[in-house]
Amino acid sequence: MNIDLPLIFAALMGISILAYVVLDGYDLGVGMLMPAATPDEQNLMVASIGPFWDANETWLVLGIGLLLVAFPKAHGVVLGELYLPVAVMLIGLMFRGVAFEFRMKALGWHAELWNWLFWFGSFVASLAQGFMLGRYITGFEPGAGYWLFAFIVGGSVCGGYVLLGATWLVLRTEGELQKKAYAWAKWGLLWVALGVALVSIATPLASSTVYDKWFDFPRTLWLMILPAASLAAGVWVWRSLRPGIADWKPFAGTVAIYVLAFLGLAYSIFPYVVVDRMTIWDAASHDSALEFMLWGAAIVLPCIAGYTVFSYRVFRGKVREALYE
Amino acid sequence: MDAAEALLLARAQFGLNIAFHILFPSLTIALAWFLVYFRVRYERSRDPAWLATYKLWIKVFALSFAMGVVSGIVMSFQFGTNWPGFMNKVGNIAGPLLAYEVLTAFFLEATFLGVMLFGMNRVPAWLHILSTVIVAVGTSLSAFWILALNSWMHTPAGHIMVGDVLIAGDWLQVIFNPSFPYRITHMLLASGLTASFVIAGLSAWRLLRAPVDDSAMKTLRAAVLVAAVLAPVQIYVGDLHGLNTLEHQPAKIAAIEAIWETEKGAPLVLFAIPNEKERRNDYAIEIPKGAALILKHDAEAELKGLNEFEPDRPPVAPLFFGFRLMVGIGVGMLALAWFGAWRLRRGGPLPRPLLWIFAAFTFSGWIATLAGWIVTEVGRQPWLVTGILRTKDAVGHISGAQLGASLTGYVLTAPKTLSATSPARSSARASPVTC
Numbered sequence: 001m002n003i004d005l006p007l008i009f010a011a012l013m014g015i016s017i018l019a020y021v022v023l024d025g026y027d028l029g030v031g032m033l034m035p036a037a038t039p040d041e042q043n044l045m046v047a048s049i050g051p052f053w054d055a056n057e058t059w060l061v062l063g064i065g066l067l068l069v070a071f072p073k074a075h076g077v078v079l080g081e082l083y084l085p086v087a088v089m090l091i092g093l094m095f096r097g098v099a100f101e102f103r104m105k106a107l108g109w110h111a112e113l114w115n116w117l118f119w120f121g122s123f124v125a126s127l128a129q130g131f132m133l134g135r136y137i138t139g140f141e142p143g144a145g146y147w148l149f150a151f152i153v154g155g156s157v158c159g160g161y162v163l164l165g166a167t168w169l170v171l172r173t174e175g176e177l178q179k180k181a182y183a184w185a186k187w188g189l190l191w192v193a194l195g196v197a198l199v200s201i202a203t204p205l206a207s208s209t210v211y212d213k214w215f216d217f218p219r220t221l222w223l224m225i226l227p228a229a230s231l232a233a234g235v236w237v238w239r240s241l242r243p244g245i246a247d248w249k250p251f252a253g254t255v256a257i258y259v260l261a262f263l264g265l266a267y268s269i270f271p272y273v274v275v276d277r278m279t280i281w282d283a284a285s286h287d288s289a290l291e292f293m294l295w296g297a298a299i300v301l302p303c304i305a306g307y308t309v310f311s312y313r314v315f316r317g318k319v320r321e322a323l324y325e
Numbered sequence: 326m327d328a329a330e331a332l333l334l335a336r337a338q339f340g341l342n343i344a345f346h347i348l349f350p351s352l353t354i355a356l357a358w359f360l361v362y363f364r365v366r367y368e369r370s371r372d373p374a375w376l377a378t379y380k381l382w383i384k385v386f387a388l389s390f391a392m393g394v395v396s397g398i399v400m401s402f403q404f405g406t407n408w409p410g411f412m413n414k415v416g417n418i419a420g421p422l423l424a425y426e427v428l429t430a431f432f433l434e435a436t437f438l439g440v441m442l443f444g445m446n447r448v449p450a451w452l453h454i455l456s457t458v459i460v461a462v463g464t465s466l467s468a469f470w471i472l473a474l475n476s477w478m479h480t481p482a483g484h485i486m487v488g489d490v491l492i493a494g495d496w497l498q499v500i501f502n503p504s505f506p507y508r509i510t511h512m513l514l515a516s517g518l519t520a521s522f523v524i525a526g527l528s529a530w531r532l533l534r535a536p537v538d539d540s541a542m543k544t545l546r547a548a549v550l551v552a553a554v555l556a557p558v559q560i561y562v563g564d565l566h567g568l569n570t571l572e573h574q575p576a577k578i579a580a581i582e583a584i585w586e587t588e589k590g591a592p593l594v595l596f597a598i599p600n601e602k603e604r605r606n607d608y609a610i611e612i613p614k615g616a617a618l619i620l621k622h623d624a625e626a627e628l629k630g631l632n633e634f635e636p637d638r639p640p641v642a643p644l645f646f647g648f649r650l651m652v653g654i655g656v657g658m659l660a661l662a663w664f665g666a667w668r669l670r671r672g673g674p675l676p677r678p679l680l681w682i683f684a685a686f687t688f689s690g691w692i693a694t695l696a697g698w699i700v701t702e703v704g705r706q707p708w709l710v711t712g713i714l715r716t717k718d719a720v721g722h723i724s725g726a727q728l729g730a731s732l733t734g735y736v737l738t739a740p741k742t743l744s745a746t747s748p749a750r751s752s753a754r755a756s757p758v759t760c
C-alpha cells in the first residue's frame with residue numbers, strides 16, 4: 001500500500017488529544033469551579049458531567065495509547081522526560097475519580113473532604129497537563145527559564161479549562177447558577193487571553209524551530225489568519241456571555257478557540273513527534289502493525305462518534321436534579 | 326543507578342499497580358452480566374425487590390469501573406515508562422492489541438455506562454436494557470483483548486522476526502495463540518466466581534442485619550446458584566489450563582509442583598517449605614505418584630523437574646504457595662456454593678452461621694484471582710515474553726529517585742481508592758427503599 005500510515009496515525013492521535021482536551025477539559029473545569037458554588041449548586045454541577053466524564057477520560061487513554069502503539073520510540077522519550085508531571089497528573093485524576101463517586105455518598109465533613117479532593121484533583125491534573133504541554137513544545141530543554149515557561153503554560157491551561165467548564169455550565173444550567181457561570185466564564189476568558197498571548201510570544205522565542213516556521217515572509221501573512229480567527233472567536237465568546245443569547249454559543253466559541261490553538265500547535269510541531277529530535281516517520285511502528293490498527297480505527301471510530309452523539313442527545317437539556325435522585 | 330535497583334523498583338511499582346487494577350475488572354466483567362440479569366428480572370416482574378437490587382449493584386459497578394479506569398490509565402503510561410524494552414521489541418504486536426481494546430471496548434463501556442447509570446428515566450426500557458447489555462459486552466471484549474496479549478506473552482505464536490524486533494505474520498495466530506482459549510475461559514469464570522461471592526457475601530451481610538429483606542434474599546439466591554454452577558466448571562477448566570501449561574511452559578508446572586529433579590511417578594506435594602538453597606522440600610507432606618497421575622494421567626509417567634530448565638526457571642515458593650492458595654479457595658467455594666444451593670432448594674430462611682460464612686467469603690474471589698495471576702506471571706519469569714524477551718532487558722532508564730517518588734505517590738493514593746468497598750457496605754446497610 002502506498003498510503004502514508006504514520007501521517008494518518010499522527011492525525012488520529014492529534015484528533016484524540018484534541019477531543020480529550022475539549023471533553024475532559026470541561027469536566028476538569030467544572031471540578032475547578034466547585035469551591036465557588038453553594039452545596040446545592042455543586043450537586044447540579046457534578047450532575048451535569050456525571051454521564052460523560054468516564055468516556056471523556058477514555059480519549060486520554062486513546063491519545064496516549066496511540067502514542068504508545070503507533071509511535072513507540074517517541075512514547076519512551078516523551079513519557080520518560082515527563083515522568084513526574086505524568087505521575088502527578090495521574091494521582092490528580094485518581095483523586096478526582098474516587099472523589100466523584102464518594103462525594104455523593106458521604107455525609108458531614110467527609111462530604112467536604114471529598115469535595116475538596118475533587119477540586120484538588122481537577123486542579124492538579126489540569127496544571128500538570130499544561131506543564132507537560134509547556135515542556136513538550138520546547139523540546140524538553142533544561143534550564144530554569146524553560147521550567148518557568150512550562151508553569152505559565154500550566155496556569156494558562158487551568159484558565160482554559162475553567163473557561164470550558166463555565167461555558168459548559170452556561171449551556172447545561174439555569175437561574176442563579178447560570179448567572180454565576182457567565183461571570184466565571186468572563187474571568188476564564190481573560191485568563192485564557194493572557195495565557196494565549198504569553199504563550200504565543202514566548203514559544204517562538206523559546207524554540208527556534210517554531211520561530212522559523214512562523215516568521216518566514218510571506219507565509220507569515222497567511223499564518224496570521226490563525227491568531228486573527230482566535231481573537232475573533234474570543235470576542236464572539238465575550239459578547240455572547242450574557243442572558244438572551246443562545247446558551248450554546250459561548251461553549252461553541254470556546255471549542256473554536258481550542259481548535260484554532262490546536263491547529264497552531266500542530267503547525268508549530270509538525271513533522272516532529274519529539275520536537276527537534278524525532279519525526280513521526282522516525283518513531284512509527286512497523287507498517288504491518290499500523291495497517292492492522294487502521295482497519296479497526298476505520299470501522300470503530302465512526303461507531304464511537306455515533307454513540308457519543310447518542311449519549312449527549314439522551315442527556316441534553318438543563319440539569320435540574322442531583323445524580324442518583 | 327544500579328540496574329538491579331531500577332528493575333526492582335520498576336517491578337514493585339508495576340506489580341502493585343497491576344495487582345490493584347486487576348481487582349476491579351475481575352469484579353466488573355461478571356458483575357455487568359449480573360446487572361443484565363437483575364435488570365431483565367425487574368422488567369419482567371416489576372418487583373421492586375429486583376429494582377432495589379439493580380440500583381444497589383449498579384453503584385458498586387460504577388465505583389469499581391471508575392477505579393478500573395483510573396488505575397488502567399496509570400498502566401497505559403507505565404507500559405512505556407517502566408518497560409520501554411517491551412514496546413521496542415514487541416510493540417508491533419502488543420500495541421495493536423491494546424489499541425483494539427481501547428477502540429472496541431473502552432469507549433463502548435464508558436459511554437453506555439452513562440446511559441445505564443443515569444438514563445433509566447430518560448430512555449425507553451428496551452434501550453436501557455440494551456445499554457446494560459452493551460456495557461457487559463464491552464467489559465468482556467476488554468478481557469478478550471487483554472487476555473489475548475497476555476496469553477501471547479506466555480505462548481507467543483504467529484510472529485516474524487525482522488531485524489531485532491517482532492512483527493505479526495498472522496494476526497489470527499497471534500490472538501488465538503495456544504494458551505489463549507484456556508486463559509480467557511479461566512479468567513471469565515474467575516470473574517464470575519468473584520462477582521458471585523461478592524454479591525452473595527454482601528447480600529448475606531444485609532440479611533444478617535435485616536433478616537426479612539426480599540431484595541437481599543433474591544440476590545443471594547441468584548449469586549449462590551451461579552456460583553454452584555461455575556465452581557465445578559472452573560475446576561475442570563483450571564485442570565485443562567494446567568495441562569496446556571505443562572505442554573508449553575513445563576518449568577512453571579515444575580515450580581508449582583515443587584519437582585526439583587526429573588522423576589518418574591512424581592508425588593503430589595500437598596504442603597512443604599520449598600528450600601531454594603538445598604533444592605529440596607522441607608517438611609513435605611506428599612501423595613505418592615499424585616502429580617504424575619494428575620498431570621499425565623499415568624502413575625509411572627515422567628515429569629520434568631526444575632533441573633532441566635536451570636537457570637531459566639521461576640522461583641518456586643511464590644508459585645508453590647500461590648497455587649495452593651488458589652486451589653484451596655476454589656475447593657472451599659465449591660463446597661460452600663453447593664451446600665448453600667442445597668439449603669436454598671430446601672426453602673426457608675438460611676441459618677445465621679451459613680450467612681456468616683458467606684459474608685466471610687465475600688472477597689475470596691479476589692484473593693484466589695490474585696494468587697492465580699501471581700502463579701502465572703511469576704511462573705513466566707525470567708521471561709517477559711517467553712523465549713523472546715527477558716524482563717531485565719525491558720526495564721527503562723528512569724532514575725531511581727523518580728521511580729521511588731512516583732511509587733510513593735501511588736502507594737499513598739491506592740489505599741484511599743481501595744476503600745472503594747465502603748460505599749458498598751454502607752449501601753448494604755441502608756434499607757432497599759432508599760437505594
